[in-house]
Amino acid sequence: MQNTTNSIQNDSLIHPPGFYIIGLISLTYTNVYVIFLAVIYVITSFTNCFVICIICIDHHLHVPKFIAVGNLAVVDLVLSTSLIPSMIKIYLLKDNFIDYTLCFMQMYMYYAFLTLESFSIAILAFDRLIAICFPLRQNSINTTTTMTTIITSIWILTLGTITISTLSMTYLSFCNSVQVNSYFCDYAPVFRLACNDNSLQWTFATVLSSVCIFVPLSFIVLSYTCILFSVFQMKSVESRFKALTTCTEHLILVAIFYIPILVIFMIGLFRVEIKPDVRIVGLSLSSCIPPCTNPIIYSLKTKELKSRVRLLFQRTFNIQRHSVHPLHKK
Numbered sequence: 001m002q003n004t005t006n007s008i009q010n011d012s013l014i015h016p017p018g019f020y021i022i023g024l025i026s027l028t029y030t031n032v033y034v035i036f037l038a039v040i041y042v043i044t045s046f047t048n049c050f051v052i053c054i055i056c057i058d059h060h061l062h063v064p065k066f067i068a069v070g071n072l073a074v075v076d077l078v079l080s081t082s083l084i085p086s087m088i089k090i091y092l093l094k095d096n097f098i099d100y101t102l103c104f105m106q107m108y109m110y111y112a113f114l115t116l117e118s119f120s121i122a123i124l125a126f127d128r129l130i131a132i133c134f135p136l137r138q139n140s141i142n143t144t145t146t147m148t149t150i151i152t153s154i155w156i157l158t159l160g161t162i163t164i165s166t167l168s169m170t171y172l173s174f175c176n177s178v179q180v181n182s183y184f185c186d187y188a189p190v191f192r193l194a195c196n197d198n199s200l201q202w203t204f205a206t207v208l209s210s211v212c213i214f215v216p217l218s219f220i221v222l223s224y225t226c227i228l229f230s231v232f233q234m235k236s237v238e239s240r241f242k243a244l245t246t247c248t249e250h251l252i253l254v255a256i257f258y259i260p261i262l263v264i265f266m267i268g269l270f271r272v273e274i275k276p277d278v279r280i281v282g283l284s285l286s287s288c289i290p291p292c293t294n295p296i297i298y299s300l301k302t303k304e305l306k307s308r309v310r311l312l313f314q315r316t317f318n319i320q321r322h323s324v325h326p327l328h329k330k
Helices: 028-058 064-081 084-093 101-135 145-169 185-192 200-233 237-269 278-295 303-324
Strands: 006-008 013-015 016-019 096-101
Touching: 013 028, 013 278, 016 101, 028 064, 028 084, 028 303, 064 084, 064 145, 064 185, 064 278, 064 303, 096 200, 101 145, 101 185, 101 200, 101 237, 101 278, 145 185, 185 200, 200 237, 200 278, 237 278
Parallel strands: none
Antiparallel strands: 006 013, 016 096
16 A cells, blocks of 8 residues: 555554645635635734733733733634644645644644633633632732743643643554544544554543533633622622623633534534534634634723723834924924
């Protein structure tokens, strides 16, 4: 067989030169969808880079809340970059081949940052929990050190776990088809191509998916249960409304990210048959839309960030005006 002769055989393992991503090229109206994704990626890149730059430049925003916001922006940017450019490349160059090593690198980046996305949204829930339930102790509980430690710990744990699950793929032999029925080097579609035992990979997929979805989501639900309990103990209706208003944008983020993910998880868990086009579009949108909407719905709408952006633009405008008119002050 050609695949076998072109493969790298190490002991009893057969590793092909690469894989063919066939999910995207079989889509109806691929050109329209790829243009849509390109627009999404441009918006995602611009808005998240803008948020990151503003937070880095302005030392007034070096506080726990905006450390969490900046973390989400970084995760959004990398998650989107791990996926959309490769999809555009497949369409523009008509080249759906991906090298064996690059396939697992893409797989690692995508799942690592999808997991970080889930936990980053939960971190924002923690910030809201402390701010509303413990307003007098907020500055002593949710310190810069505390937030940095939480974020760093989650990154280390996530990257380490996804490294192990991705490395487990190298113990699989691919002696038959190398056509991946997805829009990128997806974990489950790739390990299903293996011709040896893939039960370990199936366990990783099931357990890690459950943990990465339900642990952060459970924390978010618990946080908002505590928040609602605290809010309804407030005597002033105005205070209640103000407290709930600060949570609205975050709840929208939770809905945009978790509802599609939960639907996809349930479809996979119960092996529900759906059309390939619907599955691919649904899966890709669930990963591409949240990084685009997060900065627009949440980050750029926060009062502190808007005021700092306005002040920064005013300073920049004044500096430029004075440089053009040096005698302006006279």
